[in-house]
Amino acid sequence: QVQLVESGGGLVQAGGSLRLSCAASGSTFSDYTMGWFRQAPGKEREFVAVISWSGDSTNYAGSVKGRFTISRNNAKNTVYLQMNSLKPEDTADYYCAAGFGGVTRTTQYEYRYWGQGTQVTVSS
Numbered sequence: 001q002v003q004l005v006e007s008g009g010g011l012v013q014a015g016g017s018l019r020l021s022c023a024a025s026g027s028t029f030s031d032y033t034m035g036w037f038r039q040a041p042g043k044e045r046e047f048v049a050v051i052s053w054s055g056d057s058t059n060y061a062g063s064v065k066g067r068f069t070i071s072r073n074n075a076k077n078t079v080y081l082q083m084n085s086l087k088p089e090d091t092a093d094y095y096c097a098a099g100f101g102g103v104t105r106t107t108q109y110e111y112r113y114w115g116q117g118t119q120v121t122v123s124s
Helices: none
Strands: 003-007 010-013 018-025 033-039 046-051 058-060 068-073 078-083 092-099 111-114 118-123
Touching: 003 092, 003 111, 018 033, 018 092, 018 118, 033 068, 033 078, 046 068, 046 078, 058 068, 078 092
Parallel strands: 010 118
Antiparallel strands: 003 018, 018 078, 033 046, 033 092, 046 058, 068 078, 092 111, 092 118
16 A cells, blocks of 8 residues: 655646645555546546656656656655646645556556645646
8 A cells, every 4th residue: 555645736826837646655665656646626637647667658648748847756655646737727725646557557446555635736
């Protein structure tokens, strides 16, 4: 079992940047594929990005490709989401999740463990 805690959310103007972090504990972090999802008010949770256990492979939602970068540091048991060129439509609660398998894991049902989320608000 793994516990996940996100941080780094906040309020930013459109065009700005934020870096989210997700710290893991309780299990071997490098065993897990790690994903980021987001959920805006009144909408379903959607896939943002995923990274393989080694960090060698990544996959992104089309809406964030070229603007967001997922990375991980297995020595620090942490996964990151660097978000650049933020848009008001990126406003949401952002969640990290841990699961198994490769970077084709893009639905929330394929992830076993979840953090509590961190709020990102992008003003226009």
